[in-house]
Amino acid sequence: MSDPPVTPEERGDRAEVSRRDLFAKIGLLVNGLAVAILATPVVGYLLSPILRGDRGQYKRWISLGELDEFPEGQTRLAKFENPVTGVSDGDTDHIPCWVRRIQGEQFQVFAINCAHLGCPVRWFAQSKLFMCPCHGGVYYQDGSRASGPPPRGLFQYEYRIEGGRLQIKAGQLPTLSTTASLNRRRSECSG
Amino acid sequence: MFRLEKIWNWLNRRLQIGGTIQEAAAHPVPRKSASWWYVFGSAALTIFMLQVFTGIMLALIYVPSAAEAWNSLQYLNHVVALGWFLRAVHGWGSNFMVAVVLIHMCQVVLFGAYKFPRELTWLLGVFLLLMTLAMAFTGQVMRFDQDAYWGLGIGASIAGRVPFVGKQVVRMLLGGPIIAGDTLSRFFAFHVFVIPGLLIGFISLHLLLVLKLGINEWPMPGRIVRRSTYLEQYRELTHKTGIPFVPQAIWKDMFFSAAIIGSIMVCAALFGPFGPSGYPDPTIIQTVPKPDFFFQWLYAMLALLPPQIETPLLLVGPVVVIGFLILLPFFSGEGEKSWKRRPIAVVTLSLLAVALGILTHMADYSPWSPVMNGWSGDPVPPEYLNGRSPLERQGSLVFQVKQCRNCHSIGGSGGKRGPALDRVATRMTHDQLVRQVVQGGGNMPAYGKNLSPAEVTALVSFLETLHPENELPARDAAQAVVTRKEQNPAATHGR
Numbered sequence: 269m270s271d272p273p274v275t276p277e278e279r280g281d282r283a284e285v286s287r288r289d290l291f292a293k294i295g296l297l298v299n300g301l302a303v304a305i306l307a308t309p310v311v312g313y314l315l316s317p318i319l320r321g322d323r324g325q326y327k328r329w330i331s332l333g334e335l336d337e338f339p340e341g342q343t344r345l346a347k348f349e350n351p352v353t354g355v356s357d358g359d360t361d362h363i364p365c366w367v368r369r370i371q372g373e374q375f376q377v378f379a380i381n382c383a384h385l386g387c388p389v390r391w392f393a394q395s396k397l398f399m400c401p402c403h404g405g406v407y408y409q410d411g412s413r414a415s416g417p418p419p420r421g422l423f424q425y426e427y428r429i430e431g432g433r434l435q436i437k438a439g440q441l442p443t444l445s446t447t448a449s450l451n452r453r454r455s456e457c458s459g
Numbered sequence: 460m461f462r463l464e465k466i467w468n469w470l471n472r473r474l475q476i477g478g479t480i481q482e483a484a485a486h487p488v489p490r491k492s493a494s495w496w497y498v499f500g501s502a503a504l505t506i507f508m509l510q511v512f513t514g515i516m517l518a519l520i521y522v523p524s525a526a527e528a529w530n531s532l533q534y535l536n537h538v539v540a541l542g543w544f545l546r547a548v549h550g551w552g553s554n555f556m557v558a559v560v561l562i563h564m565c566q567v568v569l570f571g572a573y574k575f576p577r578e579l580t581w582l583l584g585v586f587l588l589l590m591t592l593a594m595a596f597t598g599q600v601m602r603f604d605q606d607a608y609w610g611l612g613i614g615a616s617i618a619g620r621v622p623f624v625g626k627q628v629v630r631m632l633l634g635g636p637i638i639a640g641d642t643l644s645r646f647f648a649f650h651v652f653v654i655p656g657l658l659i660g661f662i663s664l665h666l667l668l669v670l671k672l673g674i675n676e677w678p679m680p681g682r683i684v685r686r687s688t689y690l691e692q693y694r695e696l697t698h699k700t701g702i703p704f705v706p707q708a709i710w711k712d713m714f715f716s717a718a719i720i721g722s723i724m725v726c727a728a729l730f731g732p733f734g735p736s737g738y739p740d741p742t743i744i745q746t747v748p749k750p751d752f753f754f755q756w757l758y759a760m761l762a763l764l765p766p767q768i769e770t771p772l773l774l775v776g777p778v779v780v781i782g783f784l785i786l787l788p789f790f791s792g793e794g795e796k797s798w799k800r801r802p803i804a805v806v807t808l809s810l811l812a813v814a815l816g817i818l819t820h821m822a823d824y825s826p827w828s829p830v831m832n833g834w835s836g837d838p839v840p841p842e843y844l845n846g847r848s849p850l851e852r853q854g855s856l857v858f859q860v861k862q863c864r865n866c867h868s869i870g871g872s873g874g875k876r877g878p879a880l881d882r883v884a885t886r887m888t889h890d891q892l893v894r895q896v897v898q899g900g901g902n903m904p905a906y907g908k909n910l911s912p913a914e915v916t917a918l919v920s921f922l923e924t925l926h927p928e929n930e931l932p933a934r935d936a937a938q939a940v941v942t943r944k945e946q947n948p949a950a951t952h953g954r
Contacts (some may be wrong), residue, residue, distance in 0.1 A: 315631075317630040317631055317633070317634045317635050317636075317641070318627050318630045318631065345742075345744070347742045350637055350639070352635075352636075353639070354635070354639055354640040354641050355640060356524035356525050356526050356527070356640030356641075356643070356644065357525050357526060357639040357640040358524070358525040358526030358527070358529075358640065358739070359526075359738070359739065359740040359741075359742075360525050360608070360637075360638055360639045360640065360642075360739060360740075360741060361639065362740055362741060362742045363637070363741055363742070364741060364742040364744055380741070380744060381612060381616075384616070384761075385612070385613040385616040385617065385761060386609065386612030386613055386615060386616040387609055387612065387613070387748055388609065388741070388744040388746065389744075390744060390745075390831060392862045392865075394834075394860050394861055394862060395861040395862040395863075395906070395909055396908070396909040397862070397904055397909070399829045399831065399862075399865060400828075400829075401746070401747040401748070401828055401829070401831055402609075402613070402747070402748060402758075402762075402828065403758075403761055403762035403827055403828065404762060404827040404828050404829055404866075404876050406829070406904050408904065408908075409909075414899070414904030414905070415899065415902045415903055415904050416827075416902065417761070417762065417764070417766045417769065418766070419766055419769070419770070439636055439637065440636040440637060441612065441615055441629070441633065441636065441637045441638060443615055443616045443618070443619025443620075443625065443629055444616070444619045444620050444625065444770075445619045445620070445621070445625025445626045445629065446619055446625070446626050446629055446636070450636060
């Protein structure tokens with residue numbers, strides 16, 4: 269079977285439509301490409317909280333003060349500056365922590381955040397307990413869970429003693445999937 | 460008047476929207492739908508517009524920076540003329556908006572309005588509810604006070620429970636590894652740009668669907684929704700016996716919206732703005748963070764859930780609830796609309812309302828939290844010390860000093876985490892008291908390491924005096940027999 273003859277006008281029309289069609293498609297493609305190229309840095313920008321952070325400043329040891337400031341057998345509140353600061357942090361860079369000097373150079377440095385939902389726990393020296401004001405989590409003096417909803421004991425910072433000063437590694441809000449010290453695993457490997 | 464009409468005509472000749480507006484306004488609604496029960500949707504829209512307006516007003520002064528936000532709110536409250544009032548209207552508007560959206564949703568459920576052909580309207584409504592709640596939560600963060608700071612910590616701790624990618628989720632939520640300036644900035648972007656933008660889009664679609672599909676008719680018991688016949692029936696209700704929305708139905712919406720705006724302004728004027736509470740310096744740990752009213756049920760639930768099921772429930776619960784809401788019109792898209800023939804819907808809603816109400820009420824006095832100053836605030840009532848031995852009085856000192864009172868009340872004051880101890884001696888024997896104090900258990904810490912034996916003896920001898928005069932303290936019957944036997948072996952044969 270042969271096709272019926274096509275008039276030149278018809279052929280021309282068809283060719284023009286398909287040409288426009290083609291350009292429309294190329295136009296779409298070009299725009300898609302532009303969006304994809306633009307999207308790459310945007311996605312990188314959006315993911316910056318995940319991508320940056322574990323490097324640089326966070327490796328620094330932060331001093332909590334002279335050893336004498338922490339009498340043996342006592343637990344005291346210490347404050348430090350978060351190692352990385354942003355331009356608009358205000359006083360949110362001041363982070364508290366509980367320092368327990370067991371004896372000599374043996375310490376425990378606890379994060380202030382309850383292991384349940386992150387509220388600030390308070391130390392009661394008389395009963396030797398940490399209590400949380402939010403949902404009633406209670407911890408013993410060694411940070412282990414005593415009662416209430418927390419699924420684990422208090423989070424602890426890595427510490428060392430250098431030149432008569434107590435130093436910790438900090439920089440992260442501790443939750444069940446994040447540690448208080450940022451690059452804990454790496455330093456554990458190297459040390 | 461003539462001039463106005465001329466201007467309008469000039470505009471309309473170019474815009475050509477007069478007909479569309481007129482058609483939309485005068486669209487017929489079923490006669491019985493022009494009811495006071497059908498005013499909540501329009502009220503929610505009115506409050507949303509109020510929130511957008513007051514939000515823009517506040518943005519003229521507010522500084523979305525962790526360093527400045529709290530100060531700029533103080534400035535708004537105390538220096539800027541009527542700044543306090545606009546903050547109060549925005550804050551109360553938020554509470555009213557959540558409430559009205561919830562009532563609107565309950566009404567839709569009870570009236571079966573989500574059924575065919577309004578499934579998509581309902582679906583958009585579910586997203587609108589979620590976004591309204593997101594606005595309420597992010598708005599609380601805008602206040603950037605201590606409650607906001609530690610509230611973010613709670614949010615991050617919940618996010619940290621997500622398996623495998625918990626760390627990444629926490630980072631994305633906070634905009635970094637800790638709560639800081641970037642955290643507030645991103646919540647600001649969500650509160651002011653992202654979510655309101657989505658809200659405007661979804662509200663428009665929601666409204667468009669109401670116009671296209673028509674408002675739900677008043678449900679009659681026995682009038683069954685079927686996909687094959689419903690549209691015909693509805694057409695009859697609107698086009699045969701219906702009335703035009705404007706002006707015959709809209710006046711109720713207008714009255715109610717005005718009443719709501721009025722109520723918001725009265726609340727704002729009487730009760731003032733919300734906070735800000737304490738300054739957001741994390742080293743000020745003398746704080747008892749609490750969420751805003753509409754999240755208090757969650758706060759209570761987080762305290763009351765058994766620890767073992769907390770993480771699964773926190774992660775799976777929202778998925779189940781939202782999934783149920785999304786699927787509702789698809790498995791219940793036909794059938795009865797009237798609440799009189801839908802007992803499951805009525806019972807479910809009532810149970811939900813009661814549960815959320817009770818949880819919210821419990822969050823008011825949060826019996827699960829230790830009273831942090833319970834031990835130092837109130838003395839032991841004198842009548843509990845009258846005529847007591849020195850050892851027992853010493854015990855009452857131990858009781859105070861060791862913070863027992865943070866969790867146990869006595870004489871009506873103290874914590875409610877543990878049981879009140881005014882009658883503890885009637886429930887527990889000497890040995891049981893010693894064991895409980897030393898070993899703890901039943902959600903009480905063990906005090907064995909923190910109390911000397913002498914302190915335990917004193918404390919328990921004080922606790923043993925805690926019983927009404929006419930009620931004997933608990934005793935171990937077997938023990939009495941055994942001790943008597945030891946003292947005088949022959950005597951036991953007498954009985």
